[in-house]
Amino acid sequence: AQKITQTQPGMFVQEKEAVTLDCTYDTSDPSYGLFWYKQPSSGEMIFLIYQGSYDQQNATEGRYSLNFQKARKSANLVISASQLGDSAMYFCAMTTYNQGGKLIFGQGTELSVKP
Amino acid sequence: NAGVTQTPKFRVLKTGQSMTLLCAQDMNHEYMYWYRQDPGMGLRLIHYSVGEGTTAKGEVPDGYNVSRLKKQNFLLGLESAAPSQTSVYFCASSYSVRGLQETQYFGPGTRLLVL
Numbered sequence: 001a002q003k004i005t006q007t008q009p010g011m012f013v014q015e016k017e018a019v020t021l022d023c024t025y026d027t028s029d030p031s032y033g034l035f036w037y038k039q040p041s042s043g044e045m046i047f048l049i050y051q052g053s054y055d056q057q058n059a060t061e062g063r064y065s066l067n068f069q070k071a072r073k074s075a076n077l078v079i080s081a082s083q084l085g086d087s088a089m090y091f092c093a094m095t096t097y098n099q100g101g102k103l104i105f106g107q108g109t110e111l112s113v114k115p
Numbered sequence: 116n117a118g119v120t121q122t123p124k125f126r127v128l129k130t131g132q133s134m135t136l137l138c139a140q141d142m143n144h145e146y147m148y149w150y151r152q153d154p155g156m157g158l159r160l161i162h163y164s165v166g167e168g169t170t171a172k173g174e175v176p177d178g179y180n181v182s183r184l185k186k187q188n189f190l191l192g193l194e195s196a197a198p199s200q201t202s203v204y205f206c207a208s209s210y211s212v213r214g215l216q217e218t219q220y221f222g223p224g225t226r227l228l229v230l
């Protein structure tokens with residue numbers, strides 16, 4: 001069975017510093033995709049970044065990068081130069097080829113950025 | 116281009132009442148999903164649809180029914196609401212899953228309280 005684990009319920013970071021949010025996953029399917037979503041206090045789910053299991057390089061999108069360590073089955077999100085607007089819940093999610101696009105979500109990490 | 120919209124935004128029901136949540140998307144997406152989000156948890160898939168006229172069960176389908184009569188609309192029904200169905204409901208849509216990198220776009224959510 002597929003599973004996503006986020007072990008950090010809450011994180012604090014100083015404004016302008018970098019922060020890493022942890023995500024580990026479990027699947028026996030060799031073909032899978034990993035997503036990160038941001039959920040601000042307003043409630044909407046915002047897509048941030050994607051990493052495919054066969055991608056050779058770590059994904060990057062602006063200030064977001066994904067530290068993909070396939071052997072360790074981890075897909076950590078790195079946010080550089082944190083901003084106050086980064087304060088939100090962050091969810092890691094996975095889909096596999098056999099799941100046909102259905103997403104499995106972790107429990108989320110609440111990030112608070114301090115001025 | 117409104118993206119994914121959900122109606123209503125908030126609803127209070129009494130135990131045993133029924134209601135229908137409406138999801139609409141204007142991106143011509145084939146796939147549509149209904150998730151629920153409970154406090155302290157990630158999203159869990161209730162039902163999904165891979166095209167007009169087709170639906171399938173997700174992780175937590177009990178107590179819900181769905182219909183996809185039109186490509187742009189995906190309805191979630193509660194026939195006899197229970198307090199355990201108090202949650203935030205999210206609809207999402209995506210292009211057909213030819214590969215794994217098919218980002219799901221989410222609606223703003225519907226807050227449901229069952230008394």
